[in-house]
Amino acid sequence: MSHNIINPAELEKLLNISCGLDTKQGNPRFKAILHRLMGDVCRTIDEFDITDEEFWQAVNYLNVLGERKEVALLAAGLGLEHFLDMRADAKEKAASLHGGTPRTIEGPLYVANAPLSDKFARMDDGKDDGEPMWLYGQVTDPDNQPIAGAVVDIWHANTLGNYSFFDSSQTDYNLRRRIKTGPDGRYAVRSIIPSGYGCPPDGPTQALLNHVGRHGNRPAHIHFFVSGPGFKHLTTQINLSGDPYLWDDFAFATRDELIADPVKVTDEKIAQQRDIPVSHT
Numbered sequence: 637m638s639h640n641i642i643n644p645a646e647l648e649k650l651l652n653i654s655c656g657l658d659t660k661q662g663n664p665r666f667k668a669i670l671h672r673l674m675g676d677v678c679r680t681i682d683e684f685d686i687t688d689e690e691f692w693q694a695v696n697y698l699n700v701l702g703e704r705k706e707v708a709l710l711a712a713g714l715g716l717e718h719f720l721d722m723r724a725d726a727k728e729k730a731a732s733l734h735g736g737t738p739r740t741i742e743g744p745l746y747v748a749n750a751p752l753s754d755k756f757a758r759m760d761d762g763k764d765d766g767e768p769m770w771l772y773g774q775v776t777d778p779d780n781q782p783i784a785g786a787v788v789d790i791w792h793a794n795t796l797g798n799y800s801f802f803d804s805s806q807t808d809y810n811l812r813r814r815i816k817t818g819p820d821g822r823y824a825v826r827s828i829i830p831s832g833y834g835c836p837p838d839g840p841t842q843a844l845l846n847h848v849g850r851h852g853n854r855p856a857h858i859h860f861f862v863s864g865p866g867f868k869h870l871t872t873q874i875n876l877s878g879d880p881y882l883w884d885d886f887a888f889a890t891r892d893e894l895i896a897d898p899v900k901v902t903d904e905k906i907a908q909q910r911d912i913p914v915s916h917t
């Protein structure tokens with residue numbers, strides 16, 4: 637590493653003009669943030685003596701990242717999306733507002749307006765012969781009282797780890813459903829057990845991960861948005877236990893409280909004991 641060769645005052649002069657600090661025009665918050673970021677970029681270029689070739693490589697990388705629509709994927713892989721969760725958790729803790737199911741990242745693969753149904757939904761289109769999976773849940777308020785009419789928006793990957801709309805081989809909204817809770821706050825879905833996700837191997841996110849010696853895999857997981865009238869929106873996931881990437885998620889989304897341990901139901905009696913509505917198909 638070399639030392640900085642640029643005089644800080646000269647850098648400041650440039651940044652003041654390039655970030656509009658010398659004018660009253662523009663948005664003050666935006667200008668302050670841009671000024672901070674640009675200062676950090678310039679000092680990094682100077683400190684590491686970044687070559688022109690490296691600079692243009694970075695420019696090209698950002699163009700490819702946009703072309704491939706992988707900006708949000710890289711943000712997840714660099715832990716930036718998890719960092720936003722860390723901050724939201726810290727703010728809630730400071731305000732003594734913690735409790736309930738913890739949040740975790742949304743990721744880049746949500747699609748709005750999935751089919752909406754009451755109390756139960758079948759999520760898979762029947763074309764993937766993955767292992768059938770039933771999910772049961774109850775939406776409650778902080779005092780554990782059921783919330784009727786809450787909307788649970790669920791999305792997950794197929795047995796190849798791919799999501800509908802990002803995989804032309806799947807039907808629209810396959811494995812994406814919104815379910816409204818009943819009077820007891822409960823909902824249920826039938827779907828198939830998802831596989832873990834891997835970053836596109838030929839994409840710019842995986843290329844960056846390779847440069848830092850990391851993989852781009854996520855454990856098998858199921859995404860949830862939960863919203864109820866008058867309640868704060870929850871973004872969360874469950875991760876399936878037993879997955880080799882459970883605690884090695886490239887997007888840092890696993891949390892102790894969000895691990896689901898699937899029970900294999902092979903026996904009608906067990907189904908009855910657990911009150912599993914096997915007649916729901």
Ligand code: MBD
Pocket residue numbers: 709712741742743744745833854887889
């Ligand atoms: C996913 O399925 C995902 O949930 C995240 C966070 C990143 C990439 C793919």
Ligand code: FE
Pocket residue numbers: 743745833857859
């Ligand atoms: Fe996902």
